[in-house]
Amino acid sequence: MKIKSLLLGAIASTALAPAAMAERGSDGTVNIIYWQAPSIMTPYLSGGTKDIEASSLVLEPLGRYDPDGNLVPFLAEEIPTVENGGVSADLTSITWKLKPGLKWSDGSPVTSADPVFTAEYCMHPEGGCAQLSKYDGVKSVEALDDLTVKVTFERPMPNPYGPFMGAQSPILQKAQFQNCLGAKAPECTEANFAPIGTGPFVVDEFRPNDVITLSANPNYRDPAKPAFAKVNFKGGGDATAAGRAVLETGEYDYAWNLQLAPEVIAQMAAAGKGVPVSAFGTLVERIEMNLTDPSSSLPDDIRATREAPHPILSDLRVRKALSMAIDRNLLTEIGYGQAGRATCNLVPAPARYASPNTDCLTQDIEGAKALLEEAGWKVGAGGVREKDGMKLKLLYQTSTNAVRQDFQALIKQWWSEIGVETELRNISGSVFFGGDPGSPDTFQKFYADVEMYANNFDGTDPQAYLSMYRCGNEPKPSSQWQGENINRFCDPEYDKLLDELARTGELEKRGEIAIRLNEMLTKDSYTIVPLVDRGRVSAHSNTLGGVKLNTWDSELWNAADWYRIK
Amino acid sequence: MTDKDRLVPDEGLAPASTAVPAAGTLEEFTKPPQSQWREVWHQFKSHKGALYGGLLFLVIILWVYLGPLLWDLDPTKIDIRARNQGPSLAHPFGTDQLGRDTFSRMMAGGKTSVSVGITAMLLALGLGSLVGVLAGFFKRLDGLLMRLTDLFLALPLLPLLLVMMLLFRDPLNAAFGPEQGIFILIVVSIGVTSWMPTARIVRGDVLAIKEREFVLAARSIGTTNTKMILRHILPNVLSPIMVSATLGIATAIITESSLSFLGLGFPPDFPTWGRLLFDATDYLQQYPERVFWPGLAISLTVLSVNYLGDGLRDALDPRIRGR
């Protein structure tokens, strides 16, 4: 016994050598800058990434994803699985056990009533909870005893880790939020700005869209953590300024999401005050092909709906040729550098779900030309191809963003080489990504031939993501242009396979099906033309230790372990 | 203060009566009477600032409009192997991050920026002067027009532009083609959202001027309102209008660039000076020359218009003319 604990101690002290020295609050203040300023401290009332990440300093879920996408317990004793009996064999329920002795930052104990309440809070029909989809299919959440919570689903859930898992669905304190249910949720300003949590820090002052000041949680479960006594969390400005403050002037310790040209980051890093770090998740920049006709000459109820197939892009050969003309490696080099990888897949990770397809990575202008010839598009006046009196002319739209405009320019040039004329349009992100059915410029309405943006999925399971392309899920006038099947893709085979995925619990098999689905959208049909697997670049100063960049959860997931290198 | 110093402003103290240029030399007395506009031109061309300003302005116009005929590199042509190059014979201003020739982009951008700047400025100036003069001169219109000005001052620019884009982009595109359509839209939106200061300033001056003796005199000899405004009021409010013009050009060029990066401006493959400057700001430390050229071009254009305006104002001022 003694030897064992000695050994354990030795291992711990070698593994955590710098951190082990620290005691709570001994390292002063850590300065974090997010160029998008958080507006609220709970992920339930705002889906914005900035808000989710800021609140992860205070609020914790039962389990998180680690940088490799594995599930690790936080407030739970362990991650429930079918093997350890936590998940029922028929996949219809999951039972979480809380760590004993946990305390909220106000000193009261954490009990199973809190997760039960959290589920009730988010599933309230009038609350407008942003993370409602995490509680999709939940039939009931009940407390079995003070430390045990059982979630029962309406149907078998191959991925039961929606509720209470990841930065999107942390546990709220029942005592603080119990009068904030439903329509009252927005009235609880104080609770929304300074929630009581179990995380390493507590909010001292929250200035919406500006600064958050936090200090170490006196009741944090590890008495030696966090090493920092204070957090100064500044928001606002732009990515360049944030990068500069960490890498060049050293005023700040951590800067989030530096979407900057690779050479700009390299120049800043050369100042030697900090280092950029990058990691990959599931974010893929892609070109989406419109399979329906967006022509303004069509009546409003038919325009860009499945009743009007696209006159040019309905032909697989044209879509394939457009994809072949693109040099993805060059795009990556110019736009993202170390923080990007050329990809042919919609689902680039985790490895189990990623297709090995790399066919698209080599640019083939001649092949693309031949394919267009074969499809009947002959070179006409001004080098633009024509068929039956129609010019091969496309409208290519995206949101306003320096890298995207560079991509547009490059791709326009390659397409002009194969005889495709391209008109470019960029739209302010607040309009493009908004769902205003009255605006012609939203990405859902897709009043263009091709459009470019990036998307990803929460957590590590791509089922919901792939289900977006189900037949009937497309934006259309009858659904107020809401819908996720942006391309208006419709293939009964695909839908059948999706149903199979929803029934399959075995991970191996799920991987196979997901890969097949991914290929049906990409290399078989070129409905979606993935370009770059975009990593996340953040930066920390040379004196900030313990940063492990995580793209599967909040970047600040392990802020409790951060310390000052002296 | 020395005597010499004191003399300087006195030189400007020509008599108010314009019939006889009292400060003129004997030579001028003997000259046959000239038409008013010839005198204006005479004064204008003898104004050193105006001359250099005009010359500079002409050079800029020629460069952006005729330059592309001589320098026929396509401003949107990407040469990825030649990116981020410094100045060379092939690319006198270097190339940008995609290997596009900065020299030809500057000319193409100038064409857009100068046309947008001048047209939008003229529109704003016209609207502003009209509203200002009407409001200042006719008491009945004052209340209504000034409340309208207050309303326009209060409108937030961005949502207003979004609405204009929503309503007019497609009809204008259909009628004039995408490039012309967006040009008209941008010029009108900048013009319509920037006339209010001019209107307020002009009105303020008109309010004061119309109470002066010479207006009373003109009215007593039966001058009509139209004549009164054109001959007596307008020339006297010319100097604030000229200042507004100079500042207006700069504002229009900059506003256009903010429209572009909000996604409301020209298509992204359409360079403008404002946008070149904005894009280059990120590369300020690596490639300082990239911000230098568009910054210089905008400044020179504004400066040249400023001196032109100064010259024009002096030339149109009968008290200074003939000095």
Place this chain on the structure above:
Amino acid sequence: MLTFTVRRLVLAVPTLLFISLVLFLLLEFAPGDPMAQVPLTVPPEVKEKMREALGLGQPAHIRFWKWLVQFFWIEPQVLVDHIFGTSFSAGDLRVISWQTRSPVMDIVIQRIPQTLWVVGTAYVVGVLIALPIGIYSAYRQYSWFDQTGTFVSMIGFSVPPFFSGVLVIVVFSVNLGWFPSIYDTTHKVVDWDSFMIQLRQMIMPVMVLALQITAQISRFMRASMLDNLNQDYVRTARAKGLGERAVVLVHVLRNSMIPVVTVIALGVPSIFGGAIITEQVFKVNGIGQLLIGAIQANDLPMVQTLTFIFAVLIVLFNLIADVLYGLLDPRIRYD
């Protein structure tokens, strides 16, 4: 003049109500969606529910009426409660921002200090520099002082703050390390040392803003002075033997102030409106940043409230300018 002021103040009420209606309709009509910044991973059905929770399902006229009641009836009560410790407003719903789900006025009040520190100071500094420059440039027209002034102010005005701001940051923060590049809004001035820190952090944004303001106002001042220096009354005044200083600084200046007063009055509301780009560049997070953020997030209650306060200030200061015209030039009559 008093009856004029009173009449205008009374008239301001319907004007402002009309402006608020126009603002509301404009925002209503502008494309945009408060859910635009929510990640695409949140499904559309959930977003629809969130919109309903924001009250977007209600018809427009009801929402406008609600805003009117909240802004003109409930918010003043809150203010009274705050001052006198009463509880008139207890339980009433205030104007709530869609982004933060908190009362808009609280955030506005939170933003006023940094806005006044930076934009207000810049305005005062700008005006104080501009007036003497304008006066002297006109008095010595085409002297080297005038030429330099013209050149500098024109360059200053043509260089947009998104560039000049970054330039001063690179020079003074990155290369020289004199000033912080990020403004700390939580900093409190309590003694001399903390005042020096405040000074250091506001010097760059004030510099950038003041350059623009100086350029603009000094040009108008100069032009107006030039117009007046040639007038007959100046010659008369000099002939009377009045000192040069009195002629220029009393007679000419007073008569030249009308356009300058207009420009200054137009600019004062914009102090409150903040300087959107400069605030963004230096992370001052004042009211300008609040407004642009709200516009980008389609936070309509916030945009409506901010633009309306802005409209009140515009109407007020234009009225003040009109009154000042009468004082500067007694011949101007409004009755």
